[in-house]
Amino acid sequence: MRYYIITGASRGIGAGIVRALLQPGNMIFALARNENPDLLKAAQAAGSELSFHRVDLSESAAIEPLLSELFGRMDLQRAEGVYLVNNAGVLSPIGPLETHSLEEDEFHLRVNLLAPMRLTAGFIGRSQKFQGRKVVANISSGAAQRAYFGWSSYCSGKAAVEMFTRVAGLEQQQADWPVVVYAIAPGIVDTEMQDKIRRTDDTQFRDKPKFIRYHEKGYLASPEDAGRALAKTLDDPEIRTGDVLDIRDY
Numbered sequence: 550m551r552y553y554i555i556t557g558a559s560r561g562i563g564a565g566i567v568r569a570l571l572q573p574g575n576m577i578f579a580l581a582r583n584e585n586p587d588l589l590k591a592a593q594a595a596g597s598e599l600s601f602h603r604v605d606l607s608e609s610a611a612i613e614p615l616l617s618e619l620f621g622r623m624d625l626q627r628a629e630g631v632y633l634v635n636n637a638g639v640l641s642p643i644g645p646l647e648t649h650s651l652e653e654d655e656f657h658l659r660v661n662l663l664a665p666m667r668l669t670a671g672f673i674g675r676s677q678k679f680q681g682r683k684v685v686a687n688i689s690s691g692a693a694q695r696a697y698f699g700w701s702s703y704c705s706g707k708a709a710v711e712m713f714t715r716v717a718g719l720e721q722q723q724a725d726w727p728v729v730v731y732a733i734a735p736g737i738v739d740t741e742m743q744d745k746i747r748r749t750d751d752t753q754f755r756d757k758p759k760f761i762r763y764h765e766k767g768y769l770a771s772p773e774d775a776g777r778a779l780a781k782t783l784d785d786p787e788i789r790t791g792d793v794l795d796i797r798d799y
């Protein structure tokens with residue numbers, strides 16, 4: 550059995566990753582605030598085990614008990630592999646830094662940074678003795694490396710995700726049975742997040758016309774294609790722990 554914990558699995562890229570993993574022998578734990586009934590039906594048809602676990606990842610204290618519950622449902626003695634994909638993410642608050650409230654920035658960083666950090670920490674701790682394949686994929690963004698007007702929270706959160714990935718990777722190089730921890734930017738994908746970008750007030754986000762052009766020219770990947778490409782990287786033997794990658798380089 551291969552076990553997968555996928556966050557932000559209710560729609561968009563996360564749902565695309567889950568769809569790509571629906572096959573017998575895979576047990577998938579899908580985390581989000583909402584369920585996706587279509588995915589549950591598709592899992593049944595594919596003979597794959599999929600369960601939704603409702604969680605608001607801004608509630609940091611909920612993460613440890615949830616991880617304990619999920620690892621309690623795994624039989625690591627007989628497992629081939631265990632995987633975590635930190636995909637859940639938000640874009641707001643959008644607008645110049647001084648317009649953000651403390652609560653907005655706190656919410657953002659709890660979801661986009663603290664949740665992936667704590668999930669990765671809990672995953673590494675709980676799988677230390679497991680000698681099969683262990684992978685943590687952190688979904689990053691081009692915004693981790695490029696400053697965008699109005700996206701101070703988003704750019705900083707993603708940049709920090711890439712840095713904690715590099716540090717965790719460095720640490721895992723010393724482990725007896727290392728976890729492959731890597732970050733990967735998914736390209737531009739046709740999801741609710743992109744829709745939100747195109748509806749943002751231009752004065753809050755100056756690059757909006759560029760994103761409208763990408764959409765008009767058909768540059769956006771579908772969540773299904775992006776999910777397939779990202780799912781493929783989970784077993785890529787070329788990826789080393791600590792790597793920071795972009796799916797467009799594949």
Ligand SMILES: NC(=O)c1ccc[n+]([C@@H]2O[C@H](COP(=O)([O-])OP(=O)(O)OC[C@H]3O[C@@H](n4cnc5c(N)ncnc54)[C@H](OP(=O)(O)O)[C@@H]3O)[C@@H](O)[C@H]2O)c1
Pocket residue numbers: 556557558559560561562563580581582583584604605606607635636637638639660688689690691734735736737738739740741742743
């Ligand atoms: N789309 C792109 O072009 C693009 C480009 C670069 C990077 N990314 C990154 O790719 C990832 C997925 O983005 P997407 O475009 O698929 O976004 P999306 O369509 O908005 O989906 C976001 C997912 O995250 C979940 N989520 C949001 N807040 C949550 C919370 N508080 N607790 C638990 N789950 C939460 C949502 O589920 P619920 O609402 O059900 O909780 C949903 O499943 C994000 O990390 C994003 O930054 C996307």
